Amino acid sequence: MKAGWVGAAAALAVTLTAGVALGQGAADVIKARQQGYKAQGAAFKTINDELKKKDPNIGAIRSSAKAIAETATTQYRWFPRGSGPESGAKTAAKAEIWTDAAGFAAAQKAFQAEAQKLGQAAASGDLKAIRPQVGATGKTCAGCHNKYRVKT
Amino acid sequence: MKADAKIRVRLWDAPTRLVHWSLVVLVGVSWWTHEIGRMDWHRWSGYAVLGLLVFRLFWGVFGGTTARFSSFVKGPRAVAAYVRTLFAPGQAALPGHNPLGGWAIVAMLAALICQVTFGLFAVDVDGIESGPLSQYVSFDLGRSFAEWHELSFNVLLALIALHVLAVVFYLVAKRENLVSAMVTGRRLLDSEPKDIRFAPPGLALLGAALAAAVVWIVMKGGRL
Numbered sequence: 038m039k040a041g042w043v044g045a046a047a048a049l050a051v052t053l054t055a056g057v058a059l060g061q062g063a064a065d066v067i068k069a070r071q072q073g074y075k076a077q078g079a080a081f082k083t084i085n086d087e088l089k090k091k092d093p094n095i096g097a098i099r100s101s102a103k104a105i106a107e108t109a110t111t112q113y114r115w116f117p118r119g120s121g122p123e124s125g126a127k128t129a130a131k132a133e134i135w136t137d138a139a140g141f142a143a144a145q146k147a148f149q150a151e152a153q154k155l156g157q158a159a160a161s162g163d164l165k166a167i168r169p170q171v172g173a174t175g176k177t178c179a180g181c182h183n184k185y186r187v188k189t
Numbered sequence: 190m191k192a193d194a195k196i197r198v199r200l201w202d203a204p205t206r207l208v209h210w211s212l213v214v215l216v217g218v219s220w221w222t223h224e225i226g227r228m229d230w231h232r233w234s235g236y237a238v239l240g241l242l243v244f245r246l247f248w249g250v251f252g253g254t255t256a257r258f259s260s261f262v263k264g265p266r267a268v269a270a271y272v273r274t275l276f277a278p279g280q281a282a283l284p285g286h287n288p289l290g291g292w293a294i295v296a297m298l299a300a301l302i303c304q305v306t307f308g309l310f311a312v313d314v315d316g317i318e319s320g321p322l323s324q325y326v327s328f329d330l331g332r333s334f335a336e337w338h339e340l341s342f343n344v345l346l347a348l349i350a351l352h353v354l355a356v357v358f359y360l361v362a363k364r365e366n367l368v369s370a371m372v373t374g375r376r377l378l379d380s381e382p383k384d385i386r387f388a389p390p391g392l393a394l395l396g397a398a399l400a401a402a403v404v405w406i407v408m409k410g411g412r413l
């Protein structure tokens with residue numbers, strides 16, 4: 038699906054730019070990261086929208102959940118040192134991401150675990166399994182944002 | 190006739206007063222529930238505001254004289270004339286909204302309509318607390334709605350501040366207590382105003398039913 042491609046492209050862009058020295062590249066890393074998160078948000082919205090319908094489109098849920106689960110593994114590379122507020126670029130990433138690296142890594146892990154379960158639930162196509170798992174995944178998004186993202 | 194014999198006149202009917210004070214409370218509740226992150230209550234509070242707005246628009250057309258838009262929305266000339274008398278002493282109080290205040294009501298209602306409408310389409314960053322109509326807009330547009338929702342709240346606050354300042358001005362400079370008038374519905378005036386009629390309670394019930402129906406449909410995401 039579209040969201041998946043955007044997410045994959047963004048992830049690739051982040052990976053490529055993260056390889057080079059930051060500084061001038063920090064703005065690009067941040068932009069690609071935000072693109073990646075936007076795709077996450079769009080994919081997550083697609084799932085939520087489908088679940089509101091009387092007859093949810095399992096195919097759309099499945100591809101969006103897959104995109105989210107894939108991004109959950111690539112997001113580890115989205116935060117190279119130097120891509121925080123100190124870069125001077127416009128970012129909502131808090132400095133705590135790097136000063137509290139263990140806590141941030143735990144938030145990333147928690148998200149990956151729930152996103153993987155969401156991917157499995159979606160693959161099964163069982164709405165009774167998907168619904169609670171969407172909630173559980175959403176909680177890990179919010180949990181990380183509350184701690185490591187500046188409220189804009 | 191004695192010069193300063195004032196009479197108590199009934200101006201605001203119960204529905205108008207109830208809508209007014211409910212909006213005061215619910216705008217506060219809406220702000221507070223978002224502050225503490227209770228977005229479920231935030232939505233309920235917003236739905237209640239939506240219902241009040243629908244009712245108020247209905248009442249502004251079919252309600253009693255002082256509640257009707259046609260009685261208090263005046264052209265620029267009437268507003269300018271009123272403004273010139275604003276600081277002059279000894280002006281007789283008008284029954285109902287004055288030409289300037291009338292526009293304040295329109296502005297506040299318009300800002301509230303924007304506020305609620307933007308909220309209904311708003312998508313939050315986690316995508317879990319979004320408005321019930323957000324499913325009809327893209328993620329990016331929904332995020333823009335959330336930004337406008339924040340922006341219109343600031344506009345709303347500015348208008349409310351202006352409104353409260355005006356009421357304080359009347360209280361201090363003109364010795365007119367508009368607050369008690371909006372609580373009791375009655376105000377001291379020089380003479381019995383002509384042409385003030387009130388709408389029958391049955392009509393208010395009809396307006397309330399209409400408001401409830403609109404809120405119900407919106408809550409269900411626009412699906413009947």
Ligand code: HEM
Nearest residue numbers: 219223232235236238308309311313318319320335339342
């Ligand atoms: C009187 C009516 C309302 C008022 C005064 C109000 C006020 C607010 C305020 C002050 C915010 C915080 C904005 C910010 O700083 O980011 C907010 C957020 C929000 N409101 Fe409302 N709101 C109202 C009605 C509604 C309605 C009817 C809905 C939808 C059911 C809604 C949904 C939302 C959502 C989803 C957010 C979060 C946006 C984000 O996280 O970016 N609101 N509201």
